[in-house]
Amino acid sequence: MQYGENVRLALQGLTDHKFRSFLTMLGIIFGVASVITMLSIGEGAKREAIAKYQDLGVNNIIVREKTLSDEELEEVRAKFSQGLSIQDAQVISEIVPGVERIASQAEKNTDVRYNDKSVKSTIVGISPAFQSMMNYKVQKGYFINDKHYNERLKVCVLGAGVAASFFKGEDPIGKLVKIDDQWLEVIGVLESKSLFTETVGELAARDLNTDVFVPLSLFLNRFTRENQLSSEIQQITVQLKNSDKLVEASKIIHEILRRHHFNNDDYSIVIPFELLKQEEKERQIYNFLLGAIAAISLLVGGIGIMNIMLATVMERTREIGIRRSVGARKIDIMSQFVTESVVISITGGIIGVLTGIVLSLIVTLFTDINTFIKPYSVFLAFSFSVIVGVSFGYLPAKNAANLKPVDSIRYE
Amino acid sequence: MLIEIKELKKNYLLGDVEIPVIHGINLNIEKNEYVAIMGPSGSGKSTLMNILGCLDTVSSGHYYFNEMDVSTLDDDALSIMRNKEIGFIFQNFNLLPRLNAIQNVELPLVYAGTPSTERKEKALRALNRVGLSDRVNHKPAELSGGQRQRVAIARALVTNPGILLADEPTGALDSKTGVEIMRLFEELHTEGNTIILITHEQEIANYAHRNIYLKDGMIHSDKINSDKTIIF
Numbered sequence: 001m002q003y004g005e006n007v008r009l010a011l012q013g014l015t016d017h018k019f020r021s022f023l024t025m026l027g028i029i030f031g032v033a034s035v036i037t038m039l040s041i042g043e044g045a046k047r048e049a050i051a052k053y054q055d056l057g058v059n060n061i062i063v064r065e066k067t068l069s070d071e072e073l074e075e076v077r078a079k080f081s082q083g084l085s086i087q088d089a090q091v092i093s094e095i096v097p098g099v100e101r102i103a104s105q106a107e108k109n110t111d112v113r114y115n116d117k118s119v120k121s122t123i124v125g126i127s128p129a130f131q132s133m134m135n136y137k138v139q140k141g142y143f144i145n146d147k148h149y150n151e152r153l154k155v156c157v158l159g160a161g162v163a164a165s166f167f168k169g170e171d172p173i174g175k176l177v178k179i180d181d182q183w184l185e186v187i188g189v190l191e192s193k194s195l196f197t198e199t200v201g202e203l204a205a206r207d208l209n210t211d212v213f214v215p216l217s218l219f220l221n222r223f224t225r226e227n228q229l230s231s232e233i234q235q236i237t238v239q240l241k242n243s244d245k246l247v248e249a250s251k252i253i254h255e256i257l258r259r260h261h262f263n264n265d266d267y268s269i270v271i272p273f274e275l276l277k278q279e280e281k282e283r284q285i286y287n288f289l290l291g292a293i294a295a296i297s298l299l300v301g302g303i304g305i306m307n308i309m310l311a312t313v314m315e316r317t318r319e320i321g322i323r324r325s326v327g328a329r330k331i332d333i334m335s336q337f338v339t340e341s342v343v344i345s346i347t348g349g350i351i352g353v354l355t356g357i358v359l360s361l362i363v364t365l366f367t368d369i370n371t372f373i374k375p376y377s378v379f380l381a382f383s384f385s386v387i388v389g390v391s392f393g394y395l396p397a398k399n400a401a402n403l404k405p406v407d408s409i410r411y412e
Numbered sequence: 413m414l415i416e417i418k419e420l421k422k423n424y425l426l427g428d429v430e431i432p433v434i435h436g437i438n439l440n441i442e443k444n445e446y447v448a449i450m451g452p453s454g455s456g457k458s459t460l461m462n463i464l465g466c467l468d469t470v471s472s473g474h475y476y477f478n479e480m481d482v483s484t485l486d487d488d489a490l491s492i493m494r495n496k497e498i499g500f501i502f503q504n505f506n507l508l509p510r511l512n513a514i515q516n517v518e519l520p521l522v523y524a525g526t527p528s529t530e531r532k533e534k535a536l537r538a539l540n541r542v543g544l545s546d547r548v549n550h551k552p553a554e555l556s557g558g559q560r561q562r563v564a565i566a567r568a569l570v571t572n573p574g575i576l577l578a579d580e581p582t583g584a585l586d587s588k589t590g591v592e593i594m595r596l597f598e599e600l601h602t603e604g605n606t607i608i609l610i611t612h613e614q615e616i617a618n619y620a621h622r623n624i625y626l627k628d629g630m631i632h633s634d635k636i637n638s639d640k641t642i643i644f
Contacts, residue, residue, distance in 0.1 A: 005522055012510065016510060318506075319508055321506075322506045322507075322508060322519075323508075323519070323523070324467075324491065324494075325465070325467060325494060325500050325506070326494065326495065326500070326519050326520040326523060326567065327491050327492065327494045327495020327496070327520050327523040327524065327571075328491060328523045329487070329488045329491040329492070329523070330487060330488070330491075331488075332491075332523060405467045405494075406462045406467040406468045409467065409502075409506065
């Protein structure tokens, strides 16, 4: 008997009992859809995490001032720590092996004004290496360079949000904005950055688009500190030549700072790459659980198919007898019933894949969970459903094939 | 010799006990014979038919079909035998309700692996032979009893088998329709087909040329039907 004949028969069987077939498929549909949705949620989370840490630089170690209350700050100063300083950065770059670049960063929360408009912003004083170390991209103009830094030029680069609220349709480049009592020329605007919604170590969640960047030299020279006790700088970003020395280097940095800060614990060290690895490990367990739940639902779907197929075989004993009497061999009957369950599971698989894709889109649209469907997960879910069809169709089909023709032909 | 049966015995297992159904039958059937096998219920005629039709196997003895020992064949080989050499006609027609007339007739050819166009051609010819060329696309439920039995006969004929094996072919039909079916058998016999008829009705057996009476699993009598019914 030809294979095409079996498929035709199975399809006819499906359409003859539409509702029953649909109910049988439902298990597979839910199974496949949940596999795809779960995997897409897992993949979305992974990509989000990678993007987040990539912004912080995978070869970077970030040393950041701890957020302390005024009393704590006074106490720390009384114990001789001056907080993070340019000098700290210098010592780190001299002592720690494998340092590629180092960038210091001073920050201050204040208003930025343009004409009569005013925006609350974080002014960030940075050294020129900062841009490439942090993957910042300029959408207009250019970033602060060595010349600006060395000559303490009164220039600034605006975050996308700041630029958008000041200059609607106007070209921001060359315009003057006012910060404290300083007039600064806008030389560039950054590309919009996704919201930094999670706190990573001491890096608090905030909207990076409201940042305004100025040369660190200018910042230290012209702007008053936010408060008298504030440290000279708020962050030192250390970029290493490669990522496998990150932990080692961070220990050395810790040792240096501990001594320079007289054992005051007023800084924290964040290694984005290590956090990424750790998060990945946690997510792996989570993904495994999601996958297991989805696999179980697929399994239940398979059992549903088996159940219906067993009932079908009983119900169609007479048909099997007739087919056997006109010359069907066991293998013909067997392949007829296996084909039937495979057709059910493939059809269910296709509908399940589509449902899974739609579900993932719905999840992305209506929640803040990112999803991403990898072609591999579609392939995985689909082939799994075919395997389920074959394996759970096998036993009923074997039962069908083993019916004795002489008994089944007279079955009422 | 088309069929040669030697010392055929068949037992059924009932729990642990073996119940003998056929006690040792010797039987020869020539090509183009028209034989009726008769007997009361329990005489073993259905069992004999199942064995003749390769649906069942013997407990001991031999069954030669065209000089081939069928009693030694495995399940696949028996299936092929049924497919090529046996044309079954049942009392309750045994058509597949979801298939239309031509699809039912094509069924044996599907298992023979005949290509689809050739299948259609042969099935149409068989349906035409039984006078149903205007009913090819009807499902069994849309056909009368006599028409259904004609479809079943067309299905039996389509592979051009060695024997037609009819089990109470008129049992579910009214007498007028029954006579029409018996006329068709007579014609098929005249065309050279070998027919074995299983029945418990003497009236039906009278159409055949040779009557075999089974009783208690043995041949009670085997004679040429001298006053056979002629259908005009």
